[in-house]
Amino acid sequence: MTTAETVLPAPRTPGRYSVALVCLGNICRSPMADVVLAARLEEAGLADRVRVVSSGTGGWHVGNPMDERAAATLTAAGYDATRHRAQQFAPTWLDEHDLVLAMDRSNLADVGGASERVMLFRDLDPVAPGGEVPDPYYGGDDGFEEVLDMVERTADAITAALQRLLGRP
Template sequence: MSYHVCLVCMGNICRSPMAEIVLRATLAGHGLGDLVTVDSAGTGDWHQGGPMDARAAAMLADHGYDGSQHRARQFLPDWWGGIDLVLAMDARNLDALRRLAPAGADVRLFRSFDPAAPPGAEVPDPYYGEREGFAEVLRMVEAASAGLAGHLAATLPRSTGV
């Protein structure tokens, strides 16, 4: 059985898909690709079915990641039963998710897994900015992904192959 992580931002076209793709690659690099399922969604429905923002995809491509297959979707309340950890990119989305969450759901800020980030640190929305905003998001996402991969490597049971 796979551990399931869902990354969530507002429209699922910039931050959360960048995080999904980076986290998936990071987990594979830690040998956890078969143990953890990663996906993403938005709290809003504006971009459902559409591709990732072209600037986000270009930033990922510039760093060796492929975001071409991403299609935006909205987080649905009936997903809670199949997700172990929901990670919001910012406090606004965290609040929205917590309002939807059943008791006991594990909902946190994504950057809480970055050991260098201060408590409450967010991944800022680069949508209305320039290229540097997407580069900053990628740096934050890579740091949080590394921290989360380390956490999961230390806490998830692994098959012994016996």
């Protein structure tokens, strides 16, 4: 288990970083994390040096926008959820990204398991490291709010770690 204080893996390209976020269908958890992390990186002045992408291990939603409830939750919190289109994780991503963060243990297993560059998203959660981001798809709106809370605090920790790793702009 890692924490936000743990040093992230070194960038493959000095001065640049790439983070891939992975869930099951790429319409709820990973796109929410993508939108929030991208916003945090923009606020921190790192958007031009850190690339964030998201995907699903399954391909049945490829090309679709995020779940309407996920988008509404993000929009209500002041984020822009309109640009997302679902895509499927490809094994080549393991070599293309500096860090791959899975939303739950099943997603982690689907991408080949934990390694130096592959871990659970919430391994970097400052409140409850090592937990899973629960899939809100079959639940109510409160599940999306719960995911947003986890994503925001973890995105803050990831942004701070990237600032330490890459230096402040």
